Amino acid sequence: MKTPEWLNDEEQRLWRLMLAANRKVDRAIEESLNTGYDLTTPEFGVLVSLSEHPEKRMRLRELCAALNWDRSRTSHQITRMERRGLVDKQRCSGDGRGVLVALTKEGERRLKQAVPEHVQTVRELVFDRLSQEQAQAIHDFSLAVLGSDVEHLNIPKGKNNG
Template identity: 40%
Template sequence: MVPQWLDEQEQRTWRAWLAVTELLPRALDAQLQRDAGLTHPAYVVLAMLSEAPDRSRRMSDLARVANQSQSRLSHTVARLEERGWVRRERATEDRRGNLAVLTDAGQEVVSRVAPGHVAAVKEGLFAALTPEQTQLLEVALTAVLERLDPDATLRVPEAG
């Protein structure tokens, strides 16, 4: 079987994608480290909890919406617990699962850091794009996402 190599356009697109997926998270991490001493994955955990009813989620659900493995999430939550921003509780409905709960102090961090994070996202991604390019990027990324997660079980739910 003859390998099907990337054509020139695909190669340029792939390399741009690789660079963006390295450089944008690095820029977001730098902003979050500067403003709150947080990594981007830790901020995502706090943000996902802040958007949840009662500011809590099952650990398994939190891992999914934060795009982290169970093991990585456990370490992230442990670090956030040390800072008093998250606590773990047993799920009351079945007593088998564990919940991560955003504390008042954690909510204060999210409220304080979110405006700078949004500004960093806008500067790092959207400032370089026209509204039409933003729409095309959404269409393209949604198509890739549909291929990678056709039943929508792995992706972060849309805010609404």
């Protein structure tokens, strides 16, 4: 194993700033969703993925790929959400081992209620604080970190998705 090259002072500062900023954004989003709409961030992610699918349902393995989660985490999350009435689990016809996850009316209702405040929180915490150049730099950095994994994630295409 290669001996690690320790981070220099500037790299350490940047790394810790990135972690702190990510935690701040995560906490604010979690608090907004939880307090106002009784949703967790993972639940919101599942509901968004399902709502964007043309049939409002997806195979479990597609959902795993879209969320970049492993099957176990996704299965447990879906089971909890099914108990709360946010999604339904169904067997795939013709595939006894396949599972379909469908958005329920309640899940769709809760998502529609939460989206405006979620967007406002993201805008205030992130986009209102960035110049176009900074946003492009973060975009490029994110693509570099994700590499080919980005193809499997549920990320809308845009003019900068290259």
